Amino acid sequence: xxxxxxxxTRLFLMxxxxxxxxxxxxxxxxxTTPPEIYELAAGSHDQSxxxxxxxxxxxxxFKVRSLNDGLLQAYNIEIHNHPESGNPEDEYLLIDDFxxxxxxxxxxxxATVHKHIAIPGDAPLGEYHVEVVVIDxxxxxxxxxxxxxxVE
Amino acid sequence: xxxxxxxxxFPFIAVALLFISTYTYSGKNNCFFEVTGIxxxxxxxxxxxxxxxxxxxxxxxVSDVNGEFALCNLLCCKHELIxxxxxxxxxxxxxxPSQNTSRIKVSLSPASYELSQVEVVSNxxxxxxRIESISVNRVQGxxxxxNRSGSxxxxxxALPGVNSMDIGSGISKPMIRGLGYYRVVFAQxxxxxxxxxxxxxxxxxxxxxxxxxLEIIKGPASLRFGSDAIGGVINTLPADIPQKGAIEGxxxxxxxxxxxxxGASANAASRKGDFYFHTTVTHNNFEDFRVPYTDVxxxxxxxxxxxxxxxxxxxxxxxxxxxxxxxxxxxxxxxKPWGNSYIDFNYHYTKTGFFDWIGLQHDDKREVHMAxxxxxKTPSQEVENFNINHFTNLYMGDNKMEVALGYQHNISSEHAxxxxxxxxxxxxxxxxxxxxxxxxxxxxxxxxxxxLYSLRQVENHTFDFIINTAYEKNFTDGYSHxxxxxxxxxxGVGAIYQYSISPQWIINSGARLDLHNFQMQxxxxxxPAFGDxxxxxxxxxxxxxxxxxxxxxxxxxxxxVIKLHVGxxxxxxxxYELGAYGLHRHExxxxxxxxxxxxxQAWQLDAGLETEWHNLHLxxxxxxxxxxxxLYLNPTADLRPEGQVYEYQQTEALLYGGEISMxxxxxxxxxxxxxxxxxxxxxxxxxxxxxxTPPLSAITGAKFSFRGSxxxxxxxxxxxGVWAAAQNYTVPNELKTPGYVLVNANAQSRxxxxxxxxxxxxxVRNVFNQRYFNHISFYRRMRIPEPGRDFRxxxxxxx
Numbered sequence: 001x002x003x004x005x006x007x008x009t010r011l012f013l014m015x016x017x018x019x020x021x022x023x024x025x026x027x028x029x030x031x032t033t034p035p036e037i038y039e040l041a042a043g044s045h046d047q048s049x050x051x052x053x054x055x056x057x058x059x060x061x062f063k064v065r066s067l068n069d070g071l072l073q074a075y076n077i078e079i080h081n082h083p084e085s086g087n088p089e090d091e092y093l094l095i096d097d098f099x100x101x102x103x104x105x106x107x108x109x110x111a112t113v114h115k116h117i118a119i120p121g122d123a124p125l126g127e128y129h130v131e132v133v134v135i136d137x138x139x140x141x142x143x144x145x146x147x148x149x150x151v152e
Numbered sequence: 153x154x155x156x157x158x159x160x161x162f163p164f165i166a167v168a169l170l171f172i173s174t175y176t177y178s179g180k181n182n183c184f185f186e187v188t189g190i191x192x193x194x195x196x197x198x199x200x201x202x203x204x205x206x207x208x209x210x211x212x213x214v215s216d217v218n219g220e221f222a223l224c225n226l227l228c229c230k231h232e233l234i235x236x237x238x239x240x241x242x243x244x245x246x247x248x249p250s251q252n253t254s255r256i257k258v259s260l261s262p263a264s265y266e267l268s269q270v271e272v273v274s275n276x277x278x279x280x281x282r283i284e285s286i287s288v289n290r291v292q293g294x295x296x297x298x299n300r301s302g303s304x305x306x307x308x309x310a311l312p313g314v315n316s317m318d319i320g321s322g323i324s325k326p327m328i329r330g331l332g333y334y335r336v337v338f339a340q341x342x343x344x345x346x347x348x349x350x351x352x353x354x355x356x357x358x359x360x361x362x363x364x365x366l367e368i369i370k371g372p373a374s375l376r377f378g379s380d381a382i383g384g385v386i387n388t389l390p391a392d393i394p395q396k397g398a399i400e401g402x403x404x405x406x407x408x409x410x411x412x413x414x415g416a417s418a419n420a421a422s423r424k425g426d427f428y429f430h431t432t433v434t435h436n437n438f439e440d441f442r443v444p445y446t447d448v449x450x451x452x453x454x455x456x457x458x459x460x461x462x463x464x465x466x467x468x469x470x471x472x473x474x475x476x477x478x479x480x481x482x483x484x485x486x487x488k489p490w491g492n493s494y495i496d497f498n499y500h501y502t503k504t505g506f507f508d509w510i511g512l513q514h515d516d517k518r519e520v521h522m523a524x525x526x527x528x529k530t531p532s533q534e535v536e537n538f539n540i541n542h543f544t545n546l547y548m549g550d551n552k553m554e555v556a557l558g559y560q561h562n563i564s565s566e567h568a569x570x571x572x573x574x575x576x577x578x579x580x581x582x583x584x585x586x587x588x589x590x591x592x593x594x595x596x597x598x599x600x601x602x603x604l605y606s607l608r609q610v611e612n613h614t615f616d617f618i619i620n621t622a623y624e625k626n627f628t629d630g631y632s633h634x635x636x637x638x639x640x641x642x643x644g645v646g647a648i649y650q651y652s653i654s655p656q657w658i659i660n661s662g663a664r665l666d667l668h669n670f671q672m673q674x675x676x677x678x679x680p681a682f683g684d685x686x687x688x689x690x691x692x693x694x695x696x697x698x699x700x701x702x703x704x705x706x707x708x709x710x711x712x713v714i715k716l717h718v719g720x721x722x723x724x725x726x727x728y729e730l731g732a733y734g735l736h737r738h739e740x741x742x743x744x745x746x747x748x749x750x751x752x753q754a755w756q757l758d759a760g761l762e763t764e765w766h767n768l769h770l771x772x773x774x775x776x777x778x779x780x781x782x783l784y785l786n787p788t789a790d791l792r793p794e795g796q797v798y799e800y801q802q803t804e805a806l807l808y809g810g811e812i813s814m815x816x817x818x819x820x821x822x823x824x825x826x827x828x829x830x831x832x833x834x835x836x837x838x839x840x841x842x843x844x845t846p847p848l849s850a851i852t853g854a855k856f857s858f859r860g861s862x863x864x865x866x867x868x869x870x871x872x873g874v875w876a877a878a879q880n881y882t883v884p885n886e887l888k889t890p891g892y893v894l895v896n897a898n899a900q901s902r903x904x905x906x907x908x909x910x911x912x913x914x915x916v917r918n919v920f921n922q923r924y925f926n927h928i929s930f931y932r933r934m935r936i937p938e939p940g941r942d943f944r945x946x947x948x949x950x951x
Binding site: 032034073074076082096100136137140 | 515884
């Protein structure tokens with residue numbers, strides 16, 4: 001009987017040791033570090049100004065790189081103003097497009113995006129927010145923001 | 153050691169008594185008398201099942217459900233009564249025919265003096281821990297009083313292995329050993345609360361002031377509670393039945409500086425003859441919570457772990473996190489020699505504001521939000537929960553039957569700014585804006601009927617037979633959609649068997665079968681111009697769930713228990729996992745269910761070692777859960793205007809870890825404690841981690857009790873240190889959380905003023921105003937730190 005107790009205690013302690021030791025994964029694939037957006041700029045074609053006339057076009061430039069072990073998947077560009085009412089429904093959207101099939105982006109680890117967005121003649125004047133969201137194959141997202149001004 | 157000194161005199165008293173009794177016995181013959189009385193515990197609560205016997209004789213009695221007993225036909229001489237009960241000090245009492253021997257009151261005190269700050273477990277709970285193979289903790293009113301925090305789970309998280317998923321100051325959900333949400337059952341005396349399962353930001357609908365005791369099961373409890381109890385159970389237990397003729401009650405006040413919290417609660421209990429009642433009324437009201445120091449708040453999309461871009465200075469206050477709580481409960485019952493029967497009605501209402509990370513980006517909205525710290529604006533949540541339950545306990549000799557019938561109605565509404573993307577829903581948007589911007593309303597009716605028959609007449613063998621049936625029906629309303637209307641029926645039968653092979657060995661085993669029928673209605677898109685035309689198809693599904701377990705307890709020495717338990721549990725998919733389609737507003741993501749998803753299945757191994765050496769009490773409880781099927785929400789590479797799309801998926805998963813707790817008493821004056829908990833959780837299919845895993849953490853505390861004076865009694869001061877490691881095991885879009893150290897301090901005393909003994913407790917949480925993040929808090933992903941320094945005052949006045 002006594003022998004059994006010792007044996008059991010030893011097994012029990014062993015189980016404890018297994019439980020509390022070794023917390024590292026064997027295979028250290030990084031699936032959680034989000035991608036990085038850099039050199040985001042929105043404005044004229046040469047990015048010399050961010051004041052654009054009505055009826056002209058905004059050019060959005062940015063670069064993205066994957067910082068984990070996965071590939072880039074898609075990106076979203078949204079440009080909206082902040083209306084005086086403070087009501088998001090009254091926002092004027094220049095663009096809210098999801099690009100999930102861009103061959104220069106999808107499946108790469110480094111990408112450069114260059115987009116032209118037309119400003120209609122009836123767009124309200126003022127400050128607009130440019131929001132870029134990128135997403136990788138694991139679902140990690142990254143977001144970056146810039147400003148443009150629509151002028152007469 | 154008071155009781156030890158008593159033991160020293162024991163033999164003398166006994167010998168003296170023996171002389172006296174022999175002497176008197178010889179003098180008088182053939183005369184009989186009767187002794188009647190009541191046995192109560194240290195809180196004056198009647199104790200049923202207490203053995204009362206005559207010393208050195210076989211004659212004796214057992215107290216009934218009211219703690220009452222009677223000994224008839226005692227020979228006319230002095231007798232010594234020995235009153236004993238598991239977990240209590242054995243007491244003795246002299247009786248003789250010359251004294252008044254009717255209605256004697258015997259008060260038993262707990263077997264060991266407990267002063268633990270982190271875990272005060274009743275001695276009835278100790279007994280339960282000795283004989284159950286799973287990890288069961290019974291928590292009593294003392295613990296709840298001394299750890300009282302904003303919500304029930306925030307109070308209970310001081311227990312190792314138990315965590316609180318907080319949603320601001322006033323709402324929380326349980327997490328046990330890294331499993332939470334659908335995987336932990338919250339039950340009221342065995343009746344599962346259904347309304348809290350809606351989302352990770354729907355808290356428990358319970359008034360913690362109304363709870364006198366509860367049990368926490370860490371690990372699988374599907375056998376007793378059916379589907380969903382895969383991770384554990386928090387089961388509130390009924391309050392003790394008041395003594396005959398008693399009218400008692402208490403008023404308590406709470407004040408907290410951080411949230412300008414004002415709370416009051418009153419409870420009363422009374423019993424007249426066989427009828428008794430309890431009632432509790434509670435109101436709590438709190439402002440926006442404050443964080444340590446002025447900082448620039450970053451307002452990212454909550455799903456994004458990326459660097460935040462919206463920099464907005466908000467100061468020390470987290471806007472729109474104020475809230476309020478109202479609760480009422482009534483219990484009316486009857487107690488008879490055959491048992492008792494009572495009706496329990498509860499109403500619980502909460503209203504809480506949510507941090508408006510979208511609105512705060514607009515200057516004008518930000519001004520409105522920051523102007524008033526007590527006001528609750530949109531986005532906000534209102535939860536109304538009614539339940540009415542009827543419980544009957546029938547004692548049939550040693551056996552017992554419990555019948556529980558319950559009806560619950562939960563209405564959870566969310567209010568948020570509504571937007572019409574296409575202009576096609578103009579009529580809808582006007583309608584719902586007039587309903588205080590009703591974004592989503594989930595209206596759930598549940599009916600439960602449970603029967604438990606406990607067979608105790610066979611010595612060393614106990615059998616419990618369980619029948620559970622439940623019906624749920626959900627209606628939805630509101631401008632947005634996320635979960636379909638559904639109807640769920642379930643029925644389960646089970647048996648639990650315990651065999652005490654010898655005083656050292658106990659075997660526990662059980663098996664259970666459940667049948668579930670799930671019917672979900674088809675939901676069509678009200679605006680086909682935007683998104684899919686069908687949100688979710690109609691489905692009719694039947695699920696069969698089996699659970700079984702076997703465990704043993706080995707008790708080699710008096711205060712040592714070694715346990716091992718293996719069980720298989722399951723959980724059927726929820727309405728979200730099957731049919732979600734829509735923006736889960738405060739989670740900041742678009743969720744999509746999968747109708748083909750299978751029930752969760754888990755194999756669970758639990759061990760335990762509990763021992764006491766001198767005044768050191770040590771508990772070790774490691775566990776291992778292997779899920780052959782685990783359901784989780786996985787981010788996809790799909791983005792919709794409402795947010796990133798997350799899909800419910802299934803995987804193999806492994807969770808293991810454990811808790812260690814130590815407690816040391818020095819001369820009943822100084823109490824030291826330490827506890828450590830750890831969970832490691834892996835998604836085996838993806839070779840990645842699982843979200844919302846609490847970090848390695850430890851708690852240490854010291855409490856010093858003073859000798860009382862006439863005015864101040866039971867005075868004590870204490871300090872507590874909480875340490876948490878960094879959590880770097882995260883999933884995509886989950887932020888890594890740095891570690892932290894926190895210090896809390898408290899002082900308490902009973903003060904006698906005008907003949908009333910008041911309990912006053914003063915506490916400082918986060919003494920050093922440390923800025924830290926709680927990995928499993930709802931606001932973590934919005935980068936909002938936990939509340940800063942908080943002074944709290946609790947006053948209880950009994951009447």
